[in-house]
Amino acid sequence: xxxxxxxxxxxxxxxxxxxxxxxxxxxxxxxxxxxxxxxxxxxxxxxxxxxxxxxxxxxxxxxxxxxxxxxxxxxxxxxxxxxxxxxxxxxxxxxxxxxxxxxxxxxxxxxxxxxxxxxxxxxxxxxxxxxxxxxxxxxxxxxxxxxxxxxxxxxxxxxxxxxxxxxxxxxxxxxxxxxxxxxxxxxxxxxxxxxxxxxxxxxxxxxxxxxxxxxxxxxxxxxxxxxxxxxxxx
Amino acid sequence: xxxxxxxxxxxxxxxxxxxxxxxxxxxxxxxxxxxxxxxxxxxxxxxxxxxxxxxxxxxxxxxxxxxxxxxxxxxxxxxxxxxxxxxxxxxxxxxxxxxxxxxxxxxxxxxxxxxxxxxxxxxxxxxxxxxxxxxxxxxxxxxxxxxxxxxxxxxxxxxxxxxxxxxxxxxxxxxxxxxxxxxxxxxxxxxxxxxxxxxxx
Numbered sequence: 001x002x003x004x005x006x007x008x009x010x011x012x013x014x015x016x017x018x019x020x021x022x023x024x025x026x027x028x029x030x031x032x033x034x035x036x037x038x039x040x041x042x043x044x045x046x047x048x049x050x051x052x053x054x055x056x057x058x059x060x061x062x063x064x065x066x067x068x069x070x071x072x073x074x075x076x077x078x079x080x081x082x083x084x085x086x087x088x089x090x091x092x093x094x095x096x097x098x099x100x101x102x103x104x105x106x107x108x109x110x111x112x113x114x115x116x117x118x119x120x121x122x123x124x125x126x127x128x129x130x131x132x133x134x135x136x137x138x139x140x141x142x143x144x145x146x147x148x149x150x151x152x153x154x155x156x157x158x159x160x161x162x163x164x165x166x167x168x169x170x171x172x173x174x175x176x177x178x179x180x181x182x183x184x185x186x187x188x189x190x191x192x193x194x195x196x197x198x199x200x201x202x203x204x205x206x207x208x209x210x211x212x213x214x215x216x217x218x219x220x221x222x223x224x225x226x227x228x229x230x231x232x233x234x
Numbered sequence: 235x236x237x238x239x240x241x242x243x244x245x246x247x248x249x250x251x252x253x254x255x256x257x258x259x260x261x262x263x264x265x266x267x268x269x270x271x272x273x274x275x276x277x278x279x280x281x282x283x284x285x286x287x288x289x290x291x292x293x294x295x296x297x298x299x300x301x302x303x304x305x306x307x308x309x310x311x312x313x314x315x316x317x318x319x320x321x322x323x324x325x326x327x328x329x330x331x332x333x334x335x336x337x338x339x340x341x342x343x344x345x346x347x348x349x350x351x352x353x354x355x356x357x358x359x360x361x362x363x364x365x366x367x368x369x370x371x372x373x374x375x376x377x378x379x380x381x382x383x384x385x386x387x388x389x390x391x392x393x394x395x396x397x398x399x400x401x402x403x404x405x406x407x408x409x410x411x412x413x414x415x416x417x418x419x420x421x422x423x424x425x426x427x428x429x430x431x432x433x434x435x
Binding site for chain 1: 375376378379382383385386389390392393396397399400403404406407410411413414417418420421424425427428
């Protein structure tokens, strides 16, 4: 029994010496430094990529805004041309009415008088509504004032830095700070361009509405003229 | 998002004694009769937190709906601020660092042993800093950039909605234009018939 008891005792384990502990601590410190440097480099790469993306966004936004302005001019031309078409169609309608009076017989003309009156009145009502919406400057001014209120954007002082807490105070952090300031300015530009795009779309909305109404009016006028011509032919 | 108080302590590196250098509170959101107790509780909690923190440590403690942020520098100068849960921790730590840098700039380290009470400390910047950092947007560039990104996102969402509505209007316009084109073709046909009829007569 004494032999078993003595044999079961395990051999002593060598305790770590101070040198071993210091080596481990040094290894950890070296790893931390390497980790910090690695993170700094990754942050720098990310900030450079952000700058590229923001530049691309600015370019695309500028192109979009320019395209919207071109569309705005084209919508103005379409509106003017549709107005000309309405005027021409009114002249045509007037001439065909005169021809109808000359060629048609008196008896049928007397019978159709009330129907002609109603049809003409309906068309005149639509025409008057469209003309009122076109020629009234007050509505346009109200719409524009609303747009201007939305456009207001306060000017902001330049960024003074301090985006991040300094840790190593080396060249990488300096460059990262400069990149972040550049990102800040780029984002401000992107925001202004976004507001401009929104304003441009809001300005075009009433123009599209007017063009839609003009097209509808033209459609009705042409339909009426077609009916008259068919009756004259038969 | 509220910043309730800022306190500056000094922790003796050797004996770990903690002295209160300066404090500033904004307790306008508390009841008038509770402000004294609240201030005492904040001071006690802050001092306790500084005592329990090591040099060079940053820590945050949550108590109900309030957060206590603590930063102890290696030279023993410490700052503690009390905020609500919405105030960002990163901004709070930046605030503490700024306060300590400003304090060191105005009160040199040689004067610290002589400060034994609130009156001995000649630093007067805490009130202004507390007011300035109530709104992180003004004080912290990163928060300002984030808010700008959020605003841009909202504007673009509205723009996308406008573009979709515009698309529907354009579809309607296309249909009406097609109707107008059909009517015009019929008119052209009728006009030609009319011309033939008139020429024959």
